[in-house]
Amino acid sequence: MKKYMNPRLWVGLRPVKATLETAKLVFFYGKSFDEQRKFALSKAVDILEQEEFDNAKPTVIYLHGYIEHMEIESIRVISEAYLKRGDHNLILVDWAELADGNYLLDAVPNAMKLANLLADTVLELINNGLDCNKLHIVGHSLGGQLSGQMGRKIKEKSNNTIKLKRISALDPAFPPFYPGWIYKPLGKRDAELVDVIHTDAWLYGAPISTGTVDFWPNSGKTLQPGCPKRNYKMLSDNDLCSHRRSWWFWAESVAAKDVKSFPAVKCKSWDHFKEGKYDEEAPIAYMGIDCPMNVCGDYYLQTNGDLPYSKGQSGITYVPKVKTSQRK
Known part of the structure; x- marks a missing residue:
């Protein structure tokens, strides 16, 4: 396995103490980011009783990453996208205090402990009427690994009677989950569908395929x-x-x-994608929320360098980079 490129991350930042009780669920009940209510995990079932909660809609639970908090750009961008869409119940897990401090000594162990508590919370929601078949867990970075651990705990605590429908991991964290000697990484058995988007493989993101279907936009690596x-x-x-x-x-x-x-198209590698060698019998899969439930393997595509990032159908045909010196 390649040497990890950011060894300083293993040392981490300042130590910080936080308890599991600091984690909260944030329910977005309106059309704007500021229309939100916070609930202790022990009061999670109260969300189901909110007038604005619609059990006929899919419910998404979003898990942010290391040193992220409610004021950070990622949470606002993700939340506003769902609010614009308007067809989901949106719940965010605010675990900012637990996701702070020394990465290896604080944040990662906290994530594993929180996964156990969140599994209890989700099972309680399901037992009180939440439609498990319409529940979708989405996690970024360390939140992606947390979602996998949470899925495993839900199966374990329910004696394998309940399995999450879908987990989507957005560049799930690399250290210390691979090669898996210390903590078991996110895996394809953690939900019926585990779709993964790789964008920084071998640095901050997972270095290998780790889901049911793995998407590798622009090779999945930096830059x-x-x-x-x-x-x-x-x-x-x-x-x-x-x-x-x-x-x-x-x-x-x-x-x-x-x-x-x-x-995106299914290929054996990025080099095969560049050469146009894709699996012609495999269906096209859509990276993101529209990923179908019946796909598996590694999928490749190209994106734009700015919004809108999707190139549409042209993204499945490789176009070489234009070197700076060749630009007019």
Whole structure:
């Protein structure tokens, strides 16, 4: 396995103490980001009793990543995409205090403990009427690994009678989940469909295929189109650009309610995609919210370097990069 490129992350930031009780569920009940109500995990069933909660709609639970919080751009972009779409119950897990501090000594162990508690919470919601078949878990980075652990705990606690319908992991965190000696990574058995978007593989994101279906836009690695050359100031906007591109792709697919975005083709590798060698018998799959339930394997595509990121059907035909020196 390749050497991890950001060893400083293993050392982490300042230590911080937080308890599981600091985690909250945020229910978005209106059309704007500010229309939200917070609930303790122990009061989760109260969400089902809210006048604005519609059990006929799909419910999405979003899990943010390391050192993220309610005021950060990713949460607002993801939330506003769902609010624009208007056909989901949107619940966000605010675990900002637990996702802070030293990555390896604080945030990762906290995520694993929280997964156990969230599994209890979701099972309680299901037992009180939440439609499990319409529940979708979406997680970014460390939140992606948290979602996998949560799915496993739900199966375990229900004696394998309940399995999540779908988990979508947006560039799930790399360290310390691969090769899996310390913590078991997100896997295809954690839900009926585990779809993964890779945008920073081998750096902050998972280095290998880890779901039912794995999408590798622009090879799935840094640098994603439109991202500046990394200066390797750890966790800076510059450093995180490719890692963050996964949730930008997701949000765009969610907001485009009437159009399926990001078509992709099944290939054995990025080199095969570049050569036009794709599996002609496999269906086209759409990266993002419209990913079908019946696909598996590795899918490839190209995107634009800025909004809108989806190239539509042209994204499934490789176009070489234009070198800077060749531009007029």
